[in-house]
Amino acid sequence: MTINKPEMILIDVDGTLVDSVPDLAFCVDEMMRRLGREPWGETRVRDWVGNGVERLVRRALIGQLDGEPSVADFEKAYPIFLDLYADNTSKRSLLYPGVREGLDYLKGAGYALGCVTNKAAQFTEPLLKDLGIYDYFSIIVSGDTLEQKKPHPAPLLHAAQFFKVEPAQALMVGDSVSDVKAARAADFRIACVPYGYNHGEDIRLAKPDLMIENLAALRTELERAA
Secondary structure (H helix, E strand, C coil), X not given: CCCCCCCEEEECCECCCEECHHHHHHHHHHHHHHCCCCCXXXXXXXXXXXXXXXXXXXXXXXXXXXXXXXXXXXXXXXXXXXXXXXXXXXXXXXXXXXXXXXXXXXXXXXXXXXXXXXXXXXXXXHHHHHCXXXXXXXXXXXXXXXXXXXXXCHHHHHHHHHHCCCHHHEEEEECCHHHHHHHHHHXXXXXXXXXXXXXXXXXXXXXXXXXXXXXHHHHHHHHHHC
């Protein structure tokens, strides 16, 4: 698979740039304990990440990907999780291999770089700053920047408008079917990494335009497309 050389590259956070599951799992398990319930452990939580923390809390309360907890349960649990995550946004989270090298190359090569995530801004910005990659991005579109979030195309189109780039000249880099759907709806090309959070499914099944081993490996594809 090959791509045309883009004018703008947008990159997802959780599962693409950052392995944030250790912090999220800690907060989920501590929330469950405070609710008098059994913790789930990191392996289970890993399959529930990728659609924002509100969805994560709902999944933790019912112990599965789809469905809804009671309103009372959610209203009790959600503030507990938010307090925990505010104090544990980046204590255990790490950049994936190849991320810093990839960002260094993309920035040095002059690509317009943005970050598009479903994570709320109050968590996204401290996380990126704590891990030392905040300044690579000219725009950060968080889960609460607009009324819609991925897989809706609006966050991607918002960034394209910011950079004054046509969608057909833009590339999204992500790890989940949500990223693929958002890119397709926005008329972006989409590259995916194989290691992220896609609810236990192989992201290749979503048929992205390009698969890359990690962000550093994007360099080879872009130089081939030049």
